[in-house]
Amino acid sequence: MTLILFFEQLLNGIQFGTMLFLMSAGLTLIFGVMGLINLAHGSFYMIGAFSAALIAALTESFWLALLASLAGAAIAGVLIEIIIIRRLYRRDHLDQVLATFALILLLSEGVRWCFGAFPLHLNIPNVLNGTVSIFDNIIYSKYRLFIIFMGFLIALGLYILITKTRLGIRIRAGQNDRQIISALGVDISKLYTIVFAIGASLAGLAGAMIGAIQSVEVGMGEPILILAFVVIVIGGIGSIKGALVGSILVGVTDTIGRIFLPELLKVFMETSNATSVGSSIGSMLIYILMALILIIKPSGLFGKS
Amino acid sequence: MRKFTTTLGALLVMATSSTFANGHKVKVGMITTLSGGGSGLGIDVRDGFMLAVKGNKNISVITKDDQRKPDIAVQLADKMIQSDKVDVLTGIIWSNLAMAVVPATVNQGKFYLSPNAGPSKLAGKGCNKNYFNVAWQNDNLHEAAGGYANSAGFKNSFILAPNYPAGKDALTGYKRFFKGKLAGEIYTKLGQKDYAAEIAQIRASGADSVFFFLPGGMGIGFMKQFSQSGIKLPVVGPAFSFDQGILKAVGDAALGVKNTSQWSKDIDNAANKKFVSDFKSEYGRLPSLYASQGYDTGKLLISAMSKANIKDMDKFRDALRKADFSSTRGKFSFDTNHHPIQDIYVREVIKEGKTLTNKIVSVGLKDHSNAYVSDCKM
Numbered sequence: 001m002t003l004i005l006f007f008e009q010l011l012n013g014i015q016f017g018t019m020l021f022l023m024s025a026g027l028t029l030i031f032g033v034m035g036l037i038n039l040a041h042g043s044f045y046m047i048g049a050f051s052a053a054l055i056a057a058l059t060e061s062f063w064l065a066l067l068a069s070l071a072g073a074a075i076a077g078v079l080i081e082i083i084i085i086r087r088l089y090r091r092d093h094l095d096q097v098l099a100t101f102a103l104i105l106l107l108s109e110g111v112r113w114c115f116g117a118f119p120l121h122l123n124i125p126n127v128l129n130g131t132v133s134i135f136d137n138i139i140y141s142k143y144r145l146f147i148i149f150m151g152f153l154i155a156l157g158l159y160i161l162i163t164k165t166r167l168g169i170r171i172r173a174g175q176n177d178r179q180i181i182s183a184l185g186v187d188i189s190k191l192y193t194i195v196f197a198i199g200a201s202l203a204g205l206a207g208a209m210i211g212a213i214q215s216v217e218v219g220m221g222e223p224i225l226i227l228a229f230v231v232i233v234i235g236g237i238g239s240i241k242g243a244l245v246g247s248i249l250v251g252v253t254d255t256i257g258r259i260f261l262p263e264l265l266k267v268f269m270e271t272s273n274a275t276s277v278g279s280s281i282g283s284m285l286i287y288i289l290m291a292l293i294l295i296i297k298p299s300g301l302f303g304k305s
Numbered sequence: 306m307r308k309f310t311t312t313l314g315a316l317l318v319m320a321t322s323s324t325f326a327n328g329h330k331v332k333v334g335m336i337t338t339l340s341g342g343g344s345g346l347g348i349d350v351r352d353g354f355m356l357a358v359k360g361n362k363n364i365s366v367i368t369k370d371d372q373r374k375p376d377i378a379v380q381l382a383d384k385m386i387q388s389d390k391v392d393v394l395t396g397i398i399w400s401n402l403a404m405a406v407v408p409a410t411v412n413q414g415k416f417y418l419s420p421n422a423g424p425s426k427l428a429g430k431g432c433n434k435n436y437f438n439v440a441w442q443n444d445n446l447h448e449a450a451g452g453y454a455n456s457a458g459f460k461n462s463f464i465l466a467p468n469y470p471a472g473k474d475a476l477t478g479y480k481r482f483f484k485g486k487l488a489g490e491i492y493t494k495l496g497q498k499d500y501a502a503e504i505a506q507i508r509a510s511g512a513d514s515v516f517f518f519l520p521g522g523m524g525i526g527f528m529k530q531f532s533q534s535g536i537k538l539p540v541v542g543p544a545f546s547f548d549q550g551i552l553k554a555v556g557d558a559a560l561g562v563k564n565t566s567q568w569s570k571d572i573d574n575a576a577n578k579k580f581v582s583d584f585k586s587e588y589g590r591l592p593s594l595y596a597s598q599g600y601d602t603g604k605l606l607i608s609a610m611s612k613a614n615i616k617d618m619d620k621f622r623d624a625l626r627k628a629d630f631s632s633t634r635g636k637f638s639f640d641t642n643h644h645p646i647q648d649i650y651v652r653e654v655i656k657e658g659k660t661l662t663n664k665i666v667s668v669g670l671k672d673h674s675n676a677y678v679s680d681c682k683m
Binding site: 004005012112117119120130139214223255258275 | 491506551
């Protein structure tokens with residue numbers, strides 16, 4: 001157990017966290033502004049990855065594929081918002097959960113119709129293949145550094161969007177009081193469509209970036225969705241700052257926990273028992289973290305009580 | 306007149322079908338994973354099975370999707386046994402689902418033919434006279450991988466597998482045959498796709514080789530990330546991460562990797578040649594080992610039906626035990642705990658034109674059975 005290894009794992013945790021941030025930022029934005037629980041958010045992650053894989057296969061360009069993931073997920077988001085989601089804002093949360101759950105099934109089955117059940121190929125660009133050394137002795141994947149960089153770039157972009165632009169003012173106003181903002185003459189349904197599309201495209205981008213190092217397949221969004229919900233509950237529902245802090249916290253806890261807990265248990269247990277028990281507890285850690293935070297701050301780290 | 310022609314048609318079908326002698330019907334319930342992650346495996350098993358029983362009018366199949374969830378698999382099994390009145394259950398891919406479904410099924414007096422999952426518990430103390438595994442005992446391919454690692458001269462392996470019954474069987478199987486030391490041992494989360502943390506551990510461990518068992522989509526992520534990490538260690542694993550359905554998504558990262566399998570599309574026998582070409586023309590893709598297992602399961606069932614009526618369970622069981630069918634794997638028989646005795650091959654990932662596929666390099670373990678035979682009291 002060296003310090004170098006620890007830092008490498010810390011970077012891995014942060015990388016996982018930035019990816020979770022892309023998912024949870026959209027989720028929390030949509031909940032904060034429209035009051036909508038969107039279970040189908042993971043489907044945009046999948047749509048983004050499939051759009052990227054399709055364009056990458058046609059053009060062999062990773063960068064065009066990333067643009068395609070943003071565009072594909074945003075277009076799907078706009079269509080779904082206008083056709084279905086719009087009708088759900090006034091309904092209670094149970095109706096929203098049921099309808100968006102149905103959307104997951106429809107979208108997954110639709111994608112399977114178009115692309116089949118077998119995973120698609122999407123690879124990282126050659127420029128980002130391989131490793132770089134940081135401070136001379138930490139060898140780290142270029143592509144993962146790129147993911148961290150993109151994550152923080154988007155966090156910065158969202159910060160500027162929300163605090164410095166007219167659209168941001170409307171979004172914040174929408175979070176505070178929906179009736180007043182529409183009474184002031186803001187086209188609320190257009191605002192909702194835009195917010196929904198932003199959320200969907202962030203999820204789509206995450207899907208494409210992660211799809212390139214994992215696999216592009218039907219149902220890839222659901223495991224991430226659960227984690228994204230954990231993140232927004234920890235961070236405080238509706239808070240983008242909370243989503244950022246929550247994502248990094250969850251990412252680091254999960255990575256560090258699942259690697260170092262078995263190592264720790266080996267001190268007083270037999271090796272194969274320690275690995276098995278350690279990884280079982282390791283996978284529970286983020287939920288334990290969530291429970292602890294909710295005991296201390298019931299509305300999350302940055303939530304409005 | 307119309308009634309007459311249909312009767313005539315039915316007679317003709319019966320006359321051409323091999324089961325004419327007994328002519329009894331068998332209702333099969335197939336519970337397998339058809340949606341979500343890992344659905345490629347279930348679809349291949351189903352397609353292989355359906356190809357084997359195609360045109361056989363005495364077999365009717367009800368197929369249901371378990372979504373890789375044990376609770377759903379249990380509900381489906383209950384419904385199939387109680388309201389659909391099936392005679393035989395089959396189809397389950399994942400060992401944790403098999404552990405939830407199989408014991409209850411066989412205790413209710415139904416046959417279960419496993420086309421994939423072969424957890425050690427069901428091969429040893431928990432074996433049952435109505436449970437047959439047509440694929441392998443879970444440890445088998447990993448044992449062959451351990452054997453291969455010895456012959457390749459590996460001395461210090463890093464091993465990893467998901468934290469579920471088949472994952473534990475995998476590492477046990479590898480360790481049973483591998484004579485070297487272990488540089489590290491990790492259980493990952495089932496369904497995990499990102500292995501940055503594990504790869505960092507491998508890099509730091511000083512291992513000379515890596516053994517991994519990560520079936521379905523899990524292995525795609527691992528292979529891609531491993532090759533991007535710049536670690537140049539040799540990799541060995543069971544065929545599950547290098548089967549036909551997955552290779553396309555892994556890409557060239559898999560090229561040259563040695564993997565162990567009881568089946569390969571280039572096994573030279575008539576049954577296998579027919580299977581590969583029939584599968585290609587029926588579904589328009591190359592079969593995987595899962596498809597071959599589904600196909601053999603179907604052929605085994607047909608062979609037993611030609612010998613006995615399923616209503617006479619003892620006779621039908623004896624007929625199954627004989628395994629009197631031409632397997633795509635060539636020589637195939639059941640040991641006393643109803644698990645296969647078969648050759649396990651070492652394969653290498655190669656490129657045929659633009660398609661990635663496997664070719665056999667050597668026979669890893671000959672006429673291999675499993676370690677749990679003596680624990681099984683039937």
